[in-house]
Amino acid sequence: MTTHSFAVDRAFAIIALKRKLAYRWNWAFSIGFGALGLLVGLAVWRSLIGSGSLGGYDWADMRAYLIIGFLTGTLAWGGSDWQMADRILDGLISIDLTKPVDFQRARAAEYIGSMISVVPTAVLGTVAAFLLFRPAPPASALAAGLTILSVLFIFPMAFCVNYLAVLMCFFTRRYLGIQWLKDGLLSFLSGLVVPVALMPIWLQGLCWALPFVHFTTTPSNIYLGRIDTPGALGLIAVQAAWTIVMWYGARLIWRQTIKKVTIHGG
Amino acid sequence: MPILEARSLSKRFRRPDKKSGFNGALKHLVQRKYKNFTAVDSIDLEIDAGESVAYVGPNGAGKSTTVKLLTGILKPSEGTVRVMGRDPHTERIANAHDIGVLFGQRTQLWWDLPVEESLKLLKHMYRVPEAEYRLRIERFDELLGLGEFMPALARTLSLGQRMRADLACALIHAPKMVYLDEPTIGLDISVKDRLRAFLRQLVDDGTTLLLTSHDLADIEEVCDRIVILDEGSIAYDGPISELKARYITTKAVHLILDGPADLDALREKFPEYEWAAGQAASEAVATYETVRSTTAEVLGHLTARLAPRDLSLSEPDIEDVIRRLYAGELAK
Structure with a gap:
């Protein structure tokens, strides 16, 4: 990688960030809905858990789980997958292909740039929720550090999942159905809606065999100490491995797809 | 050496072959049919x-x-660039x-x-x-x-x-x-x-x-x-x-006359031009061959004899040339 490449990546990320901030109400509403989801989650799980515990989560643990879910969910849905999909569906990809940049890398820089737009509110919201709802503290200082590392992996993983979903537009010519499927898999199999520990064993197996679980369950398990330090490091290594597999998998799909691109009209 | 060179360049697309109506949509859902469409057919092009x-x-x-x-956006079906x-x-x-x-x-x-x-x-x-x-x-x-x-x-x-x-x-x-x-x-x-x-x-x-x-x-x-x-x-x-x-050997003068254009009278009076009706009833279009008369001569001649209220000049556009080229009116 050259210095120039990073300069281009930074330029793409900044442009995407500015584009996201250009629509401040859209941005504000999406954060607001995330906060609403957190409040609804807290109310539902408060009544379900009461003074006992479910799947090994007591009420303090569940508060921590839901707040981490708010943070990871805000980040995971913070990017602009629709913008990527629209460029393919509207044929604007023909402009992108006349530029001297690696298509996937440019889209990654843009996507991560758009995700950065939600970082301030995601962090502020998380801090406010911690102060307000007093959840269980991290299992240790090391666990807190590893949780942050695990959350950082959401940036490249979210791009890869969304980019792979967007590439399907070349085959389906529509994005809406693909987006519903991707969002459904991501929210359910990550444990964002129901913690994976509460799912049937076979479904837990499926969750752990897919990348989605590393969006919410992995960071919250590390934070709450539900796994020891070697296990936490192992899960972070799996997040890195998924990132690499999805990144190069997307490259393989792209190589096949680009041969079949059809852009009609001027 | 040319800066751009295309040899036998072709591009074919696959288009859905779908019948209209609800039945056509249902049939296409179950049994997909496609037709090949050739957008670019064996082109040779060199640009210095x-x-x-x-x-x-x-x-x-x-x-x-x-x-x-040529820009690399699409992969050719055949040929090289x-x-x-x-x-x-x-x-x-x-x-x-x-x-x-x-x-x-x-x-x-x-x-x-x-x-x-x-x-x-x-x-x-x-x-x-x-x-x-x-x-x-x-x-x-x-x-x-x-x-x-x-x-x-x-x-x-x-x-x-x-x-x-x-x-x-x-x-x-x-x-x-x-x-x-x-x-x-x-x-x-x-x-x-x-x-x-x-x-x-x-x-x-x-x-x-x-x-x-x-x-x-x-x-x-x-x-x-x-x-x-x-x-x-x-x-x-x-x-x-x-x-x-x-190919572009004619031009046309569009004349707006005081009354309705009488094409038969105009043809009789000015047989050297080809006459056609314009968009308005008072508009007559005189087409002349540029090798036989200059535009100044034609305008001078027609304005002196007909005293039109207004006039404009037009010449066949490229699409017209292409149309005539393929209609066999012009030698390729």
């Missing part, structure tokens, strides 16, 4: 450095598809450094940001040094009036401003080979004139240009050579002057 070539044809002739093949010695599809990124592309119907500006931001991103992409970037922006401002809308959001620009900004985007890295796909579409006369003068200057400075347009004036003012495409194949390739000498 510094040439300005107009690539024209009716809608659906394959102009834009050819541009996409070399641009500055490279395959533009497999060596897309290296090729993109040396080419500039403008699609008149698609903008490369970031829609929700100021024009300046798009140009700055392109500066990074093409590694344009800051001093050169500033010089080029100054030149674009001088020739295209870019400065007046640099701080404006792309979505707020008029079509003419958008096209000028897009042209600056396509040329910010001083490409050796430039492809312009309908750069004047939808523009008013003054903006068109400004763009044409700018493009002519670009060609005079040594840039190689391939231009697609439906506008004869674009072609005449900017290009020296014309390639006419129809149904995916090249129908004519040669100097514009030769094409005009061979």
